[in-house]
Amino acid sequence: MNELASIFNIGLLQNTLRTATPVVLAALGCLFTDHTGMMNIGVDGMMLVGAFAAVMGSWIFGSWVAGLLFALIFSLLLGLFYGVFVIKFKSDEFIIGVALNIFAGGLTTFLLRTLTGQSGTFHAEGGLSTIPRLSAEWLNGIPVIGPLLNDNTVLVYVSWALVIISYLLIYKTPLGFWLRASGEHPDSLRSAGRSPAAMQYLASLVCGMLAGLAGAHLSLGYLSTFSENMTNSRGFIAVACVIFGRAHPVKAFLAALLFGFIDALGMRLQSFQISSALTSMLPYIGTVVMMVLLVLRENAKKKKLAK
């Protein structure tokens, strides 16, 4: 019993935040495209490119700021790329998403080998400049909340701010209204003199940028290396969080935290001689279960309404 209790401690919650943040950022990105009527399953590939670009930037210039900038530039390009294909060329968004993921896998592997001569996992001599942690001694005085708020990487705080900003932007500003209208009633938006395509482009760019930040946090915040296919389908978990949170930033954030909690719990279980392969399954099974529960709950609600 004591052992069980020792699983649930502050460390678990801290790990929850750490593992959830890439998913939070990617989910926020997906949410923008979702509102404009595009389900972007290519976000996983965008994350991977972001993670790679961040490590390369940090390695070449010796600074995490350069890493972040690199990640932003490349993921913005991918966002634009996605937009041009889906909006301009009217390609099937599912096919473009799948192709983008495969392309990102090939591109990062190719570049890792040609640029650094390494393969698999990147080892930088002398280490990489990683995203710094912010800490304030006085925060630790507050029980539970204090240590949680303290000592996280900059991007964790940025992601929290972005949740609030996204909420305000989508639901409280005219721009957000146009964004949502471009997905739900594109014709009304058009007759109001606004271009739905412009909104979709904007959403694609924002999605790319946030996915890039998510990747950067993965490779320069959460870990400090790049390895081939390191996103491990986290982008798809982000898409699931958007579905789960019905494209609402706060709800999607909570869903991502739940995912992070399951992931952190799995890592904690490894110290109890449970195989890491088994515990690594947890977030993926958890996501499927979450999606099923969501539908069951909605069906129950509908039944209640029908009565």
Place this chain on the structure above:
Amino acid sequence: MKKQGNLQYLLSLTVSVFAALVLGGVIMWLSGFNPIEGYQLMFSGAFGTQRALANTLAKAATLCLTGMATAIAAQAGVFNCGGEGQLYLGAMASAYVGARLTGVSPWIALPICLAAAILAGALYALIPAVLKVKLKVDEVITTIMMNTAAIYFCSYLANGPLRTTEKGISSGTDAIDPAFMFDKLVKRSNLTESIFITIAIALLAWYILKKTTVGYQMKLTGQNRRFALFSGIKANKLAIWSMLASGAICGLVGMFEIFGLHKRFIESVSNDFYFDGMLVAMIMRYNPLGIILMSLFFGAMKIGGANMELNANIPSSLIVIIQSIIIFFMAAEQGVMKMIRAKRAQRKAALTLRKGDAA
């Protein structure tokens, strides 16, 4: 009309492939490699010797099967992105059964191993299929999640409860009886007797999709679910059965890898084989005959790419880049053509309108 569409499609495809190869050459050149040498190595690596040709055929067989698996599900309106997981489970199930049946006559053991692979793949595909049909849970996400889960699960088995006690083997299950292994058709190549089963499955899939009522119903369901329901097609049942078939084929691919090459389940049994096949199927718009032909081309590129990496140090992941560029071109072409057609129709309508005014 349809014939013309096909011709135009073939033309676009040829142009896309050619353009992607040129772009691939530019990437090689920018990375400091010699593109002509690269493509020469790719060509000789794929076709240069009898063994190379055999390897190309073996690769094409895998791509053809995974491509068919994608197409069968997609034709019925289900996007099975979970073939990788189904492949792993099929490989694991058949390897486990194959090792347990050591000493039994191959005539009895092999059908049981085949059944194990088919069942494992099909049942794993059944879960997302039922979730989609009964609860409308998005199958793209569930199948992707289940891929990772299955790969971790097999890794757990191969390093844990089912790990072999054989000396010198650090990870993997017990070896199957050598008598169960498929014979190689060309010495030291990857081409085994399983190619015959592959050909049979490919032809069967082509026949069902193109020549039977079920295939036609699947196509209708995939194109317009509501219309299909109105015409009395049991769309849900079709979706479930096509996912079962899709999963079964993926399970078989897993078994062919084990019984053709590895002798035991190993963690690296597949390297995104399913997604490679999925690309093939998407480029050919789920057309069975097209998938067979395109998998030959993609198979050659994969095998040739390995040779390119070995001899000129050009990373074989370049092949993945070229292949995804092809699909980008094709996906854009579909939309652009639609746009051009719509514009043309608009112009025509405007013209007739003006003529009407004049009269």
